[in-house]
Amino acid sequence: MRNVLALSMLLAVASVQAAPHLDPGAPPVSAQxxxxxxxxxxxxxxxxxxxxxxxxxxxxxxDAADTAHRGTxxxxxxxxxxxxxxxxxxxxxxxxHAGRVSFDDVKRYLKSRGTSGTATQ
Amino acid sequence: xxTIQSVLWxxxxxxALATLVVAACGGGxxxxxxxxxxxxxxxxxxxxAGASLSSPNEKTAVTHGSLTLAGAAIAYTATAGHxxxxxxxxxxxxxxxxxxxxxxxxxxATRPVTFFFNGGPGSASAWLHLGSFAPKxxxxxxxxxxxxxxxxxxxxxxxxxxxxxxxFVDAVGTGLSEAISPHTNQTYWGVDVDAAVLRxxxxxxxxxxxxxxxxxxxxxxxxxxxxxxxxxxxxxxAGQPVNGVVExxxxxxxNSNCSxxxxxxxxNCAGFLPTYAAVGDYWHVATGGTSDLDADxxxxxxxxxxxxxxxxxxxxxxGTLPPANHIAALVAFTGLPTATWDxxxxxxxxxxxxxxxxxxxxxxxxxxxxxxxxxxxxAQDDPSDTFLEPGFQAGMNAVLPALGFTNPxxxxxxxxxxxxxxxxxxxxxxxxxxxxxxxxxxxxxxxKILFLGGEHDLITPFHQTELDVARLGSGxxxxxxxxxxxxxxxxxxxxxxxxxxxxxxxxxSATGAQ
Numbered sequence: 001m002r003n004v005l006a007l008s009m010l011l012a013v014a015s016v017q018a019a020p021h022l023d024p025g026a027p028p029v030s031a032q033x034x035x036x037x038x039x040x041x042x043x044x045x046x047x048x049x050x051x052x053x054x055x056x057x058x059x060x061x062x063d064a065a066d067t068a069h070r071g072t073x074x075x076x077x078x079x080x081x082x083x084x085x086x087x088x089x090x091x092x093x094x095x096x097h098a099g100r101v102s103f104d105d106v107k108r109y110l111k112s113r114g115t116s117g118t119a120t121q
Numbered sequence: 122x123x124t125i126q127s128v129l130w131x132x133x134x135x136x137a138l139a140t141l142v143v144a145a146c147g148g149g150x151x152x153x154x155x156x157x158x159x160x161x162x163x164x165x166x167x168x169x170a171g172a173s174l175s176s177p178n179e180k181t182a183v184t185h186g187s188l189t190l191a192g193a194a195i196a197y198t199a200t201a202g203h204x205x206x207x208x209x210x211x212x213x214x215x216x217x218x219x220x221x222x223x224x225x226x227x228x229x230a231t232r233p234v235t236f237f238f239n240g241g242p243g244s245a246s247a248w249l250h251l252g253s254f255a256p257k258x259x260x261x262x263x264x265x266x267x268x269x270x271x272x273x274x275x276x277x278x279x280x281x282x283x284x285x286x287x288x289f290v291d292a293v294g295t296g297l298s299e300a301i302s303p304h305t306n307q308t309y310w311g312v313d314v315d316a317a318v319l320r321x322x323x324x325x326x327x328x329x330x331x332x333x334x335x336x337x338x339x340x341x342x343x344x345x346x347x348x349x350x351x352x353x354x355x356x357x358x359a360g361q362p363v364n365g366v367v368e369x370x371x372x373x374x375x376n377s378n379c380s381x382x383x384x385x386x387x388x389n390c391a392g393f394l395p396t397y398a399a400v401g402d403y404w405h406v407a408t409g410g411t412s413d414l415d416a417d418x419x420x421x422x423x424x425x426x427x428x429x430x431x432x433x434x435x436x437x438x439x440g441t442l443p444p445a446n447h448i449a450a451l452v453a454f455t456g457l458p459t460a461t462w463d464x465x466x467x468x469x470x471x472x473x474x475x476x477x478x479x480x481x482x483x484x485x486x487x488x489x490x491x492x493x494x495x496x497x498x499x500a501q502d503d504p505s506d507t508f509l510e511p512g513f514q515a516g517m518n519a520v521l522p523a524l525g526f527t528n529p530x531x532x533x534x535x536x537x538x539x540x541x542x543x544x545x546x547x548x549x550x551x552x553x554x555x556x557x558x559x560x561x562x563x564x565x566x567x568x569k570i571l572f573l574g575g576e577h578d579l580i581t582p583f584h585q586t587e588l589d590v591a592r593l594g595s596g597x598x599x600x601x602x603x604x605x606x607x608x609x610x611x612x613x614x615x616x617x618x619x620x621x622x623x624x625x626x627x628x629x630s631a632t633g634a635q
Contacts, residue, residue: 021506022485023240023343023608024580025539026383027551034550036387039376043555046592052548053556056564061358071164082209085564110563120207 057109062086062103072100131473135397138405148504158183159200159525160311161534164480166297166528167220168243168536170307177205177216185225188256188276190283196225197256201526204329205301206321217322217387218297220231220524222284232629233285233336233364236323238352240344242315243538245296249342249369250289251516253611253622254281259516261509263612264577266498272512274520279611279621283623284628285338288326292348293318297528299492304538311543312552323363330584336632337362342369343581343608350554350561351546357564365631366558366570366626370578370608371586374556375544376635377549379469379579384468389437395421397455397473399576404478407457418576422584430442436466440442470579472545484508487607488577505607512536553593562597568600569631573620575613590609600627 021109026032045053065073065081078086086093086106093101093109146243161181164174179203187194200221225234237249250473251259251274258277268373281287292300292315309318325334337356341349346368353363372378379386379393398421401407402414410417429451432443442448448462455497461476462468474483484490485507492498501507517532522609544550562568572590574583583603590599602623606613 007371021244021501021510021535022580023244023535024347024375024378024381025241025543026381027544028540031544031550032382034378038549042549044374044377044589044592045556047224047594050556050559050592054552054559055555056353057547057560058358058563079360079475081208083358085358086371088360113566 002084047119058106062106070100072102075101122353124288134479134569135563136629156183157287157525158186160527162202162526162528164528166216166299166529166530168220168294168296168299168533168538169308169321170294170310170537170541170594171305172294172299173305174216175302177203177213177301177417178202178616184523187254188282188419189584190278190280193283195256195450197541198225199256199524201524203297204322206318207325208321214304214318214321215293215298217293217319218291218523219288219322219326220250221286221288221326221464222282224282227286229332230334231336231632233632234327235285235338235340236326237340237342238319238345238348239288239295239342240346241295241535242310242344242348243295244344244543245291245517245532245534246289247296247513247534248515248534248609249340251513251520252609253617254279254624255287255289256282257520259512261512261612262614263505263509263607263609264484265488266504267491267507268512270512271515271519274516276524279617281621281624281628284625286335290319290322291394292524292538294533294538296532296534297530304592306538308540310538310541312351312546314345314543316355319348319352320355322358323356324359330593334359336364338365338367338628338631339363340367340369341409345369346371346373346581347375347552347554349493350537350557351547351552353568354557354561354564357561357568362562362565364570365627366568367627368572368586370569370610371572371576371589372581373555373561373586374553374589376549376553377456377589378581378585379467381551382469384469384471385465386467387437389430389433390467390469391425391433392588393415393470393473393579393582394425394429394451394454395469395584396470396488396576396582397457399467400483400579401454401477403489404456406477407454409450409453410454410456410474414576417454424450424454425584433467442466467595470517470582474579483579484607485563485580486578486609487575489607490578509609509612555589558590559593562593566598568598569627570597571624571627572599572601572604573608573610573623575608575616576603577606578608578610580608 065083075087075090093105160180181200185198187196203216206215208214218446237247239248259272293309300306332448339349358362375381379388379390395418402410435441452459478635480494480501482492485503486505490505498504514534544551604616607617611617
């Protein structure tokens with residue numbers, strides 16, 4: 001009896017395979033379930049919606065650099081705040097020569113180059 | 122002088138080399154140069170979530186080699202060691218392990234430099250480092266599973282060292298990379314924090330090595346193709362232009378790839394159907410297949426979009442199977458039996474690879490690899506990983522000492538990072554990085570992106586990549602190219618030369634050389 005039990009335990013162990021290393025691996029189930037609910041109301045973005053998703057990333061970076069919450073950045077503030085791209089393009093963005101640029105100024109500059117909204121080109 | 126020519130596979134010789142290092146080495150060198158230096162790094166590195174390094178160092182081992190490509194000898198320097206990523210206040214974040222192969226005597230302003238990242242999350246860069254385009258590579262024989270560990274380590278006639286310098290980088294909590302106190306590895310285990318710390322590493326590496334003006338390329342594989350678009354946006358935002366991005370075996374949207382859900386997907390698997398057909402062709406079970414793989418793929422791609430996608434959507438919504446002739450078409454395209462489609466019509470890769478051939482498990486990373494159920498190769502339910510990973514682990518264990526770098530820690534091929542990874546990004550619980558690519562293109566209209574992959578890769582199927590990146594629109598600066606092969610597409614000896622040629626053309630295009 002004990003031998004049978006030992007044998008069945010051995011078989012149980014042998015039949016459990018180690019899970020393969022997956023890359024990309026499966027995210028935690030909680031994240032998968034949350035994503036399923038989100039995706040029903042927010043499908044994969046294209047066109048203007050994708051442009052808005054892309055713009056949100058840039059706005060988040062702008063807001064992170066705008067530590068004084070003034071809504072505008074100087075060249076130095078942009079550089080110090082991690083948005084070196086604005087500092088590098090500052091004169092072209094600051095068409096009013098105000099010494100400070102808003103996120104709308106950034107959007108206007110991107111649009112003038114014809115590179116904002118890649119999805120809708 | 123050819124320090125890395127003679128790789129020391131035997132443990133006995135490895136001990137002898139370590140002894141030599143202790144005897145000969147008073148410390149490392151801070152950067153490259155003409156001299157050779159070995160380095161015995163005394164730090165103990167850990168890939169545990171709570172691990173935190175208290176005494177980082179930036180000493181490196183430097184060795185020299187030469188590789189002859191197309192009749193021309195290219196002298197190069199290999200540098201192995203750690204460099205700290207620093208935050209905006211110059212405070213240390215993480216001690217990042219890297220191995221850099223740099224051609225000697227190249228002009229920094231025009232010589233490209235490429236940073237390579239594997240995925241996971243939690244995978245070290247060993248796959249790209251030892252398998253793809255470095256001056257030396259492991260011989261795997263994939264898709265055959267006949268070679269044994271250790272795999273031979275040979276001069277790589279498909280190396281990209283004639284095109285670009287190559288830096289293989291381990292993300293935090295993989296390989297020998299670790300967060301610096303008071304941070305822990307967990308601090309950098311998330312989509313956004315991972316990309317940010319790797320941005321800081323790249324900027325520091327470029328600065329320390331005088332390479333801020335060099336054409337910059339990023340090469341990601343698997344989860345690395347999720348990581349690299351975020352990283353590209355962050356570098357462009359920071360004012361560091363990126364010339365080119367290579368996405369190898371792509372997953373840019375976790376919300377569209379049904380493999381991330383495991384066995385019973387809620388996501389439509391239509392993007393997988395052409396891959397199933399290619400694998401069915403390979404095993405000669407797809408009766409609808411011809412000898413022309415490209416033509417078969419074109420046929421099945423069109424069918425997936427026009428018919429299978431809506432059929433799968435209906436089945437997911439209410440369990441209704443399509444008419445019998447639709448199932449018959451799928452059976453002919455793939456060779457997968459009718460009963461399997463009837464049971465799991467939205468066909469996930471796990472069901473596919475266990476049911477295509479009786480008593481046989483096909484490889485996750487290469488559907489051309491197989492194992493009999495119950496055989497040693499099937500022990501981890503994936504002959505591709507079971508066959509390859511021990512060879513790459515052994516490879517790293519031997520190559521690092523051969524590059525003059527010795528350390529008491531285990532080089533961690535795969536950590537537990539995925540278990541506690543923060544996947545949220547851009548307001549979603551699972552990452553969609555297509556908007557990151559769009560933002561990066563907006564900031565830098567000269568950025569170019571190349572998507573590469575294998576037609577027999579069952580986990581990041583090529584047609585899903587096509588569907589995902591089509592969202593960027595027909596005007597986007599991207600190209601796609603897929604080859605016979607698996608997830609580590611470059612391991613296929615017939616495909617690797619084709620990839621090298623395609624990459625050389627891509628680099629020329631992205632640096633304005635053509």
